[in-house]
Amino acid sequence: MLDYRVQARRIDDHGSEATTRDARITLDTSMAGRPDAFNPAELLLASLAACMLKGTERVIPMLGFSLRGIEISLHGVRQDKPPRIIRIDYEIIVDTDESDARLDLLHRNLRKYGTITNTLDAATALVGSIRRKDA
Structure with missing residues (x-):
């Protein structure tokens, strides 16, 4: 069995981030949306x-x-x-x-x-x- 772990946190009302190992990705969690991140x-x-x-x-x-x-x-x-x-x-x-x-x-x-x-x-x-x- 493999298992996967990701941590995510809210940065502000415009976005969040997720991390795993040494990787980091910006998340579009803004109600207005943002073009520089994936929703x-x-x-x-x-x-x-x-x-x-x-x-x-x-x-x-x-x-x-x-x-x-x-x-x-x-x-x-x-x-x-x-x-x-x-x-x-x-x-x-x-x-x-x-x-x-x-x-x-x-x-x-x-x-x-x-x-x-x-x-x-x-x-x-x-x-x-x-x-x-x-x-």
Whole structure:
């Protein structure tokens, strides 16, 4: 079993911060919002993207998959009552010469073995695709 620890604290009415190990991130907890920090919903989406990117680093050596780069775009939809994310759409864009079948294999691995991916998939509609980066 792995466990994770994060500490968070309010700085003022414009924001907060979270820390873990030697890392620190500014949080948008202001009622007015702030452009220089992620709000809680954006952090959730960033967590999903980070999970997929970390998963990529884990599986590409196992699959012998060659890539020059990878990008992930995400879109979350929030309902008001009760407030919750009801859907997350994502697109994974891979700069690679691998075949379409190998792209699909990478996508299946990212969906199947990601901690955050599996957690969110159980809680909301998680819909996405993978494609090759345009030349």
